[in-house]
Amino acid sequence: MTLTDDLLAGNRRALARTITLVENDGPDAHAALAALYPRTGQAHILGVTGAPGTGKSTLVNALAKAYRRRGFTVGIVAVDPTSPFTGGALLGDRVRMRDLSGDPGIFIRSMATRGSLGGLAQATADVILALDAAGFQRVIVETVGVGQAEVDIASTTHTTVVVEAPGLGDEVQAIKAGVLEIADILVVNKADREGADKTMTALHMMLGMGMRYANHHGRTMAVDGVAAVEPAGWTTPIIKTVALRDTGVDELLEAVEAHRTYLLESGEMQQREEDRAHTSLIHILQASVLRRLNSRVSGDHLHQLVAEVANRELDPYSAADQLLPAVLSAQ
Amino acid sequence: MTLTDDLLAGNRRALARTITLVENDGPDAHAALAALYPRTGQAHILGVTGAPGTGKSTLVNALAKAYRRRGFTVGIVAVDPTSPFTGGALLGDRVRMRDLSGDPGIFIRSMATRGSLGGLAQATADVILALDAAGFQRVIVETVGVGQAEVDIASTTHTTVVVEAPGLGDEVQAIKAGVLEIADILVVNKADREGADKTMTALHMMLGMGMRYANHHGRTMAVDGVAAVEPAGWTTPIIKTVALRDTGVDELLEAVEAHRTYLLESGEMQQREEDRAHTSLIHILQASVLRRLNSRVSGDHLHQLVAEVANRELDPYSAADQLLPAVLSAQ
Numbered sequence: 019m020t021l022t023d024d025l026l027a028g029n030r031r032a033l034a035r036t037i038t039l040v041e042n043d044g045p046d047a048h049a050a051l052a053a054l055y056p057r058t059g060q061a062h063i064l065g066v067t068g069a070p071g072t073g074k075s076t077l078v079n080a081l082a083k084a085y086r087r088r089g090f091t092v093g094i095v096a097v098d099p100t101s102p103f104t105g106g107a108l109l110g111d112r113v114r115m116r117d118l119s120g121d122p123g124i125f126i127r128s129m130a131t132r133g134s135l136g137g138l139a140q141a142t143a144d145v146i147l148a149l150d151a152a153g154f155q156r157v158i159v160e161t162v163g164v165g166q167a168e169v170d171i172a173s174t175t176h177t178t179v180v181v182e183a184p185g186l187g188d189e190v191q192a193i194k195a196g197v198l199e200i201a202d203i204l205v206v207n208k209a210d211r212e213g214a215d216k217t218m219t220a221l222h223m224m225l226g227m228g229m230r231y232a233n234h235h236g237r238t239m240a241v242d243g244v245a246a247v248e249p250a251g252w253t254t255p256i257i258k259t260v261a262l263r264d265t266g267v268d269e270l271l272e273a274v275e276a277h278r279t280y281l282l283e284s285g286e287m288q289q290r291e292e293d294r295a296h297t298s299l300i301h302i303l304q305a306s307v308l309r310r311l312n313s314r315v316s317g318d319h320l321h322q323l324v325a326e327v328a329n330r331e332l333d334p335y336s337a338a339d340q341l342l343p344a345v346l347s348a349q
Numbered sequence: 350m351t352l353t354d355d356l357l358a359g360n361r362r363a364l365a366r367t368i369t370l371v372e373n374d375g376p377d378a379h380a381a382l383a384a385l386y387p388r389t390g391q392a393h394i395l396g397v398t399g400a401p402g403t404g405k406s407t408l409v410n411a412l413a414k415a416y417r418r419r420g421f422t423v424g425i426v427a428v429d430p431t432s433p434f435t436g437g438a439l440l441g442d443r444v445r446m447r448d449l450s451g452d453p454g455i456f457i458r459s460m461a462t463r464g465s466l467g468g469l470a471q472a473t474a475d476v477i478l479a480l481d482a483a484g485f486q487r488v489i490v491e492t493v494g495v496g497q498a499e500v501d502i503a504s505t506t507h508t509t510v511v512v513e514a515p516g517l518g519d520e521v522q523a524i525k526a527g528v529l530e531i532a533d534i535l536v537v538n539k540a541d542r543e544g545a546d547k548t549m550t551a552l553h554m555m556l557g558m559g560m561r562y563a564n565h566h567g568r569t570m571a572v573d574g575v576a577a578v579e580p581a582g583w584t585t586p587i588i589k590t591v592a593l594r595d596t597g598v599d600e601l602l603e604a605v606e607a608h609r610t611y612l613l614e615s616g617e618m619q620q621r622e623e624d625r626a627h628t629s630l631i632h633i634l635q636a637s638v639l640r641r642l643n644s645r646v647s648g649d650h651l652h653q654l655v656a657e658v659a660n661r662e663l664d665p666y667s668a669a670d671q672l673l674p675a676v677l678s679a680q
Contacts, residue, residue: 048666055664070400185516288659295658295665296651300639302669303676307638308631320627327626328619333386334626335379338633345634346677 022053025152030125033152037127040144043305051144054151059291061093061150062278065172067161067200068181073207077181077261077270078160079117082124084264084271085156091123093149093157097142125154140301143174143294172200173297176290177277179203179270182221184213201254203273209258209266221256252280307345314344353384356483361456364483368458371475374636382475385482390622392424392481393609396503398492398531399512404538408512408592408601409491410448413455415595415602416487422454424480424488428473456485471632474505474625503531504628507621508608510534510601513552515544532585534604540589540597552587583611638676645675 021039024032036054040047066081068074075096082092118124127145129138142159149157159175172178180201185208206217255273259266281287311320323340326332352370355363367385371378397412399405406427413423449455458476460469473490480488490506503509511532516539537548586604590597612618642651654671657663 052664052666056661059661069402291659292652292655295655295668298665299651299655299658299669299672300642302665303642303672304635304638306669306673307635311631311634320630321623324623324626324630327630328622330387330390333383334629334633335383337626338630338637341630341634342637 020053022050022151025054025148026057028153030122033125033148036148037145040148041129041141043141047144051147054147058147058150061146061154061157062177062274063146063150063157063159063175064274065159065161065175065178066181067172067178068183068205068207072181072183073261074160074181077205077207077259077267078158080259080261080264080267081270081274082118082158084267086121086123088271090155091153092125093146093152093154094118094124094126095142095145095149095157095159096126096128097138097159097161125149125152139174140298140305143298143301146174174294176281176287177202177274179205179274181205181207182217183208184211184217202252202277203270204254204256205259205266205270206256207259207261210260210263214258218256218258251284252277310345311341314347315341351384353381353482356385356479357388359484361453364456364479365458367479368476371479372460372472374472378475382478385478389478389481392477392485392488393508393605394477394481394488394490394506395605396490396492396506396509397512398503398509399514399536399538403512403514404592405491405512408536408538408590408598409489411590411592411595411598412601412605413449413489415598417452417454419602421486422484423456424477424483424485425449425455425457426473426476426480426488426490427457427459428469428490428492456480456483470505471629471636474629474632477505505625507612507618508533508605510536510605512536512538513548514539515542515548533583533608534601535585535587536590536597536601537587538590538592541591541594545589549587549589582615583608641676642672645678646672 021032021036025036036050039050066074066078078094078096082094085092118126127149129142129145146157146159178200180203182204183206204221206214206221208214257266257270257273259270261267281290320341323332323337327334327337352363352367356367367381370381397405397409409425409427413425416423449457458480460473460476477488477490509531511534513535514537535552537545537552539545588597588600588604590601592598612621651672654663654668658665658668
């Protein structure tokens with residue numbers, strides 16, 4: 019049996035080894051992913067994102083347990099782009115392991131950045147692929163922070179949950195239009211804290227300002243004061259939770275499942291799958307260009323050009339033009 | 350006189366038009382940037398980053414005014430990767446304009462995302478280049494959020510200031526190791542608020558845990574309980590500010606200038622310039638590959654491959670292999 023056969027047969031160690039292979043981005047990784055790919059497409063991929071301090075990890079744990087109670091298997095991918103050395107990711111992992119360990123229906127993987135050049139989104143997509151092929155029915159991708167990485171990773175998921183919390187500073191700053199644009203579901207976590215109503219009001223106001231947002235899938239959301247109604251029929255709900263006390267978590271699960279049903283029945287799931295495929299293609303092509311640069315241009319030559327640019331003897335666009343033939347050549 | 354001549358002569362409208370050209374990434378943009386490039390290298394580039402709610406914008410405004418009092422000209426680039434439709438950026442701009450407008454020694458530009466494929470960091474680098482060539486002596490790049498974009502943008506600056514504030518939730522979450530790794534200077538803003546001492550303590554503890562971080566320039570910072578001491582001689586200071594009341598802002602300015610002096614005297618400035626040049630080269634090459642994909646592969650062909658991947662008839666790695674010859678071909 020090959021590694022991929024073992025993975026498809028449900029062997030957890032084969033899954034872990036495959037993910038390690040994928041993270042290291044070795045030459046065998048592509049073959050393994052290609053072999054697994056036809057067995058994917060069953061899992062529902064859920065992104066959970068929000069600013070630091072919103073209690074995302076606790077909410078993801080509570081949601082995973084709620085899914086387990088209903089018999090679903092759950093994969094969790096915790097992405098921490100701010101921690102190249104996995105310090106943060108490991109800390110989160112330890113808390114998680116204590117909470118969820120010992121359940122064979124849950125698989126948890128933390129990921130730190132793979133270079134600063136867009137590699138993380140593709141690595142995340144690859145790990146999702148492995149979990150999907152291994153038969154996990156729901157895959158939750160948790161991202162820390164509010165920034166480009168979240169928007170990138172939203173393009174690898176089916177349903178994006180944006181988590182807010184009271185008391186994170188000026189509401190206008192904490193609740194960014196750009197993050198609302200990627201939200202299929204909004205959550206106000208820590209809703210028992212002072213200021214929860216203020217946060218709800220701020221969200222309602224943002225949605226009620228009469229602005230029309232185009233979200234990352236290019237759809238336009240109209241606004242009716244409380245929730246954004248997309249013309250095609252999805253109403254972005256705002257859900258209050260207290261993840262630590264398991265309050266509102268079942269409502270969140272129901273909202274995710276309702277969104278999945280909506281995607282499938284409206285035919286929009288096909289569009290999201292094509293968006294995911296398109297993003298993957300671009301990322302894979304860009305990575306292969308970097309690989310060609312590293313294998314075909316000597317370190318000395320590259321460093322010489324870099325030094326000339328740093329010393330203003332050459333501009334970076336002309337330097338790139340000098341490198342392009344080597345990167346593009348067939349040999 | 351050409352547009353670049355006008356810019357170099359100090360014409361603000363020429364600068365604004367050049368930046369618009371650069372943001373639209375037209376074919377003339379590369380020629381303009383190449384023409385300006387030899388005139389760059391004089392500005393000190395300062396990155397200011399931190400989580401939402403830390404009061405970064407207010408701090409950047411106060412710092413800009415402090416620089417003006419000392420006779421420096423200041424360019425401000427406000428980068429908001431979460432707002433593809435500039436809603437957030439425009440809001441910040443309006444507050445700014447009221448505060449800083451009418452001073453010809455200040456130039457402010459807001460930038461939203463340019464696609465989700467790493468274009469923002471390069472666009473930011475290009476705008477910095479234009480401001481540098483136009484003679485602005487200090488360029489402050491403000492980034493919203495804590496994520497990959499900040500780490501990318503840190504690679505385009507000389508001095509990175511990371512802003513924290515009290516009351517942003519669990520300290521362990523709010524103060525991420527990955528963000529500390531890119532910090533040359535740490536600021537606790539809103540230091541008159543409850544919890545400021547707790548935030549200071551948390552920062553000291555993070556730095557004092559005895560962990561050795563390698564920052565994004567590959568240096569290792571040792572730790573002495575209060576500040577991280579890099580072997581080469583830079584001690585990362587922690588500065589308390591209340592930007593709204595202008596408290597601590599002069600100390601921050603002094604710290605930035607001390608860091609600049611350190612970079613120049615230690616020879617590390619050359620290393621940072623080479624890092625910036627290297628990152629630019631990679632980004633320009635990746636962008637040119639995307640441009641070739643768009644010009645050489647028909648939309649129909651690309652969509653057909655994307656649909657096959659979405660339907661699991663083809664895996665994304667094989668699809669990328671099919672596209673590569675067209676992207677790489679000389680014609």
